[in-house]
Amino acid sequence: MLEFMDYVQAAFHAQTCWNIDQSYASLTTTAHNILDFYIPHGVKLHASSLSSLHFATSYTLGTRGVVDGSLSFLYSSLGLSIRSESSKLDLGHVVRGYRYLRELQQPGVKGWKVVWRDGKAIERKDALLYGRLYLPTSTLEALYLRRISPTRLLRLNCVSDSSLPSGGTILAVLQNDFGKYSTEYLYSTDSSLLGVRGLYNFGHDPRYPDHQPSTRQPAHPWDHQNGRLSAGAEAYFSPVNKSGGVSCGLRFTTLPIHCGFPYTMTLTLNPLMGNLSSTYAVKAGPNLALCSRFDFNVYSYESDVVVGMELWQRKKVSQDVAWANRMLRPDWKKEEEEVNGVLKARLDNNGKAGLLWECRVKELLVSVGAGFDLKQRERMLGSVGLEVSYSS
Numbered sequence: 001m002l003e004f005m006d007y008v009q010a011a012f013h014a015q016t017c018w019n020i021d022q023s024y025a026s027l028t029t030t031a032h033n034i035l036d037f038y039i040p041h042g043v044k045l046h047a048s049s050l051s052s053l054h055f056a057t058s059y060t061l062g063t064r065g066v067v068d069g070s071l072s073f074l075y076s077s078l079g080l081s082i083r084s085e086s087s088k089l090d091l092g093h094v095v096r097g098y099r100y101l102r103e104l105q106q107p108g109v110k111g112w113k114v115v116w117r118d119g120k121a122i123e124r125k126d127a128l129l130y131g132r133l134y135l136p137t138s139t140l141e142a143l144y145l146r147r148i149s150p151t152r153l154l155r156l157n158c159v160s161d162s163s164l165p166s167g168g169t170i171l172a173v174l175q176n177d178f179g180k181y182s183t184e185y186l187y188s189t190d191s192s193l194l195g196v197r198g199l200y201n202f203g204h205d206p207r208y209p210d211h212q213p214s215t216r217q218p219a220h221p222w223d224h225q226n227g228r229l230s231a232g233a234e235a236y237f238s239p240v241n242k243s244g245g246v247s248c249g250l251r252f253t254t255l256p257i258h259c260g261f262p263y264t265m266t267l268t269l270n271p272l273m274g275n276l277s278s279t280y281a282v283k284a285g286p287n288l289a290l291c292s293r294f295d296f297n298v299y300s301y302e303s304d305v306v307v308g309m310e311l312w313q314r315k316k317v318s319q320d321v322a323w324a325n326r327m328l329r330p331d332w333k334k335e336e337e338e339v340n341g342v343l344k345a346r347l348d349n350n351g352k353a354g355l356l357w358e359c360r361v362k363e364l365l366v367s368v369g370a371g372f373d374l375k376q377r378e379r380m381l382g383s384v385g386l387e388v389s390y391s392s
Helices: 004-015 029-035 319-327
Strands: 042-049 055-064 066-076 114-117 120-123 127-135 139-149 152-160 168-177 181-188 193-201 227-238 243-254 263-270 275-285 288-297 303-314 339-348 352-361 364-373 381-391
Touching: 004 042, 004 055, 004 066, 004 127, 004 139, 029 263, 029 275, 029 288, 029 303, 029 339
Parallel strands: 042 381
Antiparallel strands: 042 055, 055 066, 066 127, 114 120, 127 139, 139 152, 152 168, 168 181, 181 193, 193 227, 227 243, 243 263, 263 275, 275 288, 288 303, 303 339, 339 352, 352 364, 364 381
């Protein structure tokens, strides 16, 4: 489940119309959400508040061997009109699961704000500031986001910790989204790391809205009319360590117009390390998603297999509402049933399993999970955790 500050940051991206899926780093988001979900350790309590449209605070208290916690503050120059009460939050916005990709849009056409001063149009370059102090380690992390232009986003991540070399590190990322493709340029003060990423979408180009896709039948399974095929790559190099890395990947996912089961397939390759990874996720029903991942190393011939699922529990609608939904025309949007809870499970070929249940209990958001090692019969139960969140 997303923490409150991550939920606010996601709202900032949405209200400034920044497509977070238009990045090579988001290529395997669906598989990551279903297979790599976080299992709480110990007991952790979150208390958060959106005191105004521009300012939010959050406090965390946890017990994992020792008592620890954190203080978080966030400021946004853009007023965020979102639901902040935990009793009214849509679980579909704070629980990450199977991800649907939205239609590509022409950059800057929608959502880019302009203010008038002295008769001149000035672009409003909204920004977000976030800081978090961890106790008792006194580790400080900060985030700065700024929309430089309709197609550009600047991101600065800073961490201050006495255990790190030079006492901290800074990561700067410049993201460009041109609709048809996207690029990212990275620099980290840790070993002076330099990096570049790119993602290209085959098919319709949103920069030319006059050239609409034809109404012909799809010619092949990966035709952009039914789905979207994307290819990307990244490369890193550190002049200090004189080392680098490179990876590339493919993703095909169905679009909302697809009449069958939604599914997503990815294939990533790290040629230097010899790692090959493939994932397949399918939305088998309105409330059920299944996913599998196969990893293989061409040098050591080692392989790993992980399978997982997520099951959404929804509140049953009353008979009057159900009757009204049946009377609606097929092309009219029906009101979705409210999510009551989400169950996630995973199992790998090494016998390690994980279970997670996320739900709402009155005005609280609750996450409870456990890890298991099925090969160790004496100590089969591993970590167990509980997280409780309240926001206003």
